Amino acid sequence: MSEADKTYLEQRKPARRGGNAKPIGQQISRLTKRAFGRRGFADGVIIANWKSVIGDHLAELSEPERITYPQGKRAGGTLHLRIASGSIAVELQHLEPLLIERINGHFGYKAVDKVRLIQAPLEKLGHSNQRTPRPPLSEDKVREVAEMLSTVEDPDIQEALDRLARAILSRPSD
Numbered sequence: 001m002s003e004a005d006k007t008y009l010e011q012r013k014p015a016r017r018g019g020n021a022k023p024i025g026q027q028i029s030r031l032t033k034r035a036f037g038r039r040g041f042a043d044g045v046i047i048a049n050w051k052s053v054i055g056d057h058l059a060e061l062s063e064p065e066r067i068t069y070p071q072g073k074r075a076g077g078t079l080h081l082r083i084a085s086g087s088i089a090v091e092l093q094h095l096e097p098l099l100i101e102r103i104n105g106h107f108g109y110k111a112v113d114k115v116r117l118i119q120a121p122l123e124k125l126g127h128s129n130q131r132t133p134r135p136p137l138s139e140d141k142v143r144e145v146a147e148m149l150s151t152v153e154d155p156d157i158q159e160a161l162d163r164l165a166r167a168i169l170s171r172p173s174d
Contacts, residue, residue: 047064053106054099054102058095062081063123064079064081065080067111074111075110076112077112078113079100079112084119093117099115100113135170137169148165149165
C-alpha cells in the first residue's frame with residue numbers, strides 16, 4: 001500500500017467518540033439537564049436533596065414540582081410545591097419565609113420569591129412502593145423449617161434456605 005493510500009485511509013477513519021467509559025454518576029447531570037430545565041430546575045439537585053433542604057418532616061409531606069421564573073430572568077421565581085394534604089398547607093404558609101430562605105440558601109442566590117402550594121398525591125417512590133411488614137412465623141412453622149434443614153451440612157446454604165423458607169411461608173395467602 002502506498003503512502004498516499006495510507007494517508008487517505010487515516011483521513012477516512014471516523015473520529016473516536018466519547019473516549020473512555022465513565023461512571024454513570026458523572027453523566028447524570030448532563031443527561032437530566034434538559035428534562036429538569038423544562039420544569040425550571042437547573043439540575044435535579046434540589047429534588048435529590050429536598051430532605052436536607054427543608055427537613056425530614058416537611059420533605060415527607062411535600063415535593064418540588066417546578067420553578068417558574070419571570071420572562072428572561074433566572075431569579076425571583078415561584079416554586080410550585082406539591083403537598084400531601086390541606087392540613088400541611090396551613091403549616092407551610094406560616095413557614096413560607098423560612099422555606100424560601102432555605103431554598104435560596106441551597107441555590108446560593110435569590111432563586112425563589114414565592115411558594116405556590118398544590119394539593120395532590122405525592123409521586124415519591126418511598127410512598128407507593130413501601131412493603132407491609134410480614135407477620136412472624138408461628139413456632140410450629142419455625143420448628144418445621146428447622147427439621148427440614150437439619151440434614152443440610154453447609155451453614156451458609158442452611159442459612160440461605162432458612163431465609164427463603166421463612167419468606168415463602170410468611171407470604172399472605174391469596
